[in-house]
Amino acid sequence: MKNRLKVLRAERDWSQADLAVRLDVSRQAVNAIETGKHDPSLPLVFRISRLFEMPIEEIFHDEA
Amino acid sequence: MTKPEQETAETGRDNESLKRLGLGMLGGFALLFFPSFALGFTRARMDQGGLEAADYTILGVAALIAVVIGVTVWRLWPAPSTEPEAPRVKNSRIMIWLCMGVGALIGVLLVITDDAGNAILSNGTINPVVAGVVIAVWLIFVPIATVKWLRIVDEHEVEAYNNGAFIAGHAYLFIVPAWWMATRAGWLPAQDPMIVFILVCTIWSGVWFAKRYL
Numbered sequence: 545m546k547n548r549l550k551v552l553r554a555e556r557d558w559s560q561a562d563l564a565v566r567l568d569v570s571r572q573a574v575n576a577i578e579t580g581k582h583d584p585s586l587p588l589v590f591r592i593s594r595l596f597e598m599p600i601e602e603i604f605h606d607e608a
Numbered sequence: 609m610t611k612p613e614q615e616t617a618e619t620g621r622d623n624e625s626l627k628r629l630g631l632g633m634l635g636g637f638a639l640l641f642f643p644s645f646a647l648g649f650t651r652a653r654m655d656q657g658g659l660e661a662a663d664y665t666i667l668g669v670a671a672l673i674a675v676v677i678g679v680t681v682w683r684l685w686p687a688p689s690t691e692p693e694a695p696r697v698k699n700s701r702i703m704i705w706l707c708m709g710v711g712a713l714i715g716v717l718l719v720i721t722d723d724a725g726n727a728i729l730s731n732g733t734i735n736p737v738v739a740g741v742v743i744a745v746w747l748i749f750v751p752i753a754t755v756k757w758l759r760i761v762d763e764h765e766v767e768a769y770n771n772g773a774f775i776a777g778h779a780y781l782f783i784v785p786a787w788w789m790a791t792r793a794g795w796l797p798a799q800d801p802m803i804v805f806i807l808v809c810t811i812w813s814g815v816w817f818a819k820r821y822l
Binding site for chain 1: 691692693694695696697700761762764765767820821
């Protein structure tokens with residue numbers, strides 16, 4: 545699943561560690577989501593959506 | 609910090625995590641392997657009539673290698689990271705250090721009390737009190753610590769752990785019957801449960817490590 549996490553994070557000048565603290569996950573988790581190695585669970589997707597104040601489909605989209 | 613600088617810093621932190629893990633494994637190996645080797649070697653020589661001059665040289669070289677590894681690990685260990693961390697990451701690290709401490713204590717206890725001086729792969733007799741303590745730790749502390757740790761870590765780490773369990777479980781499924789058949793055919797010695805255990809744990813840890821850090 546592709547996402548715009550890296551771009552959104554960069555727009556706010558947050559490091560991966562900053563975002564990880566805000567989402568209560570490890571920095572490795574943020575890195576894995578950004579690089580597409582880990583598809584986040586629905587609860588985490590909602591947390592990300594709330595954090596960036598954007599609808600989920602503007603952050604995540606499938607590769608089809 | 610500009611974007612390229614931030615990306616370079618993040619790559620650096622990835623390398624730092626890998627370096628810390630690699631050095632930790634090397635240091636752990638040195639800490640556990642060399643005392644076990646020294647104890648086992650000394651006991652074996654004592655059974656054969658006592659230590660000779662050459663044996664002291666072997667023990668000295670082993671000690672020297674352990675010291676060199678220890679000093680190298682100490683000098684190369686990355687400085688503590690100043691980056692912010694989620695509370696669950698800190699708690700997870702505390703749990704891992706606690707479990708490593710308990711594991712090291714059990715290892716030392718087994719090496720000291722085992723009649724063959726070989727903690728993990730020994731099938732020698734063991735003091736019933738020590739056996740009772742180790743079994744209690746393994747059946748009470750380890751399951752509780754595992755459940756607690758799984759509740760602390762984030763979903764990415766749980767996924768890495770579950771992937772490791774899945775592949776290690778299948779490895780067990782393939783190794784045990786194949787070895788059993790090979791033993792019956794006279795190709796391999798009788799199955800040693802601890803060798804299978806270590807193989808399965810190594811595969812589990814390897815998959816966890818790859819999924820988590822690579």
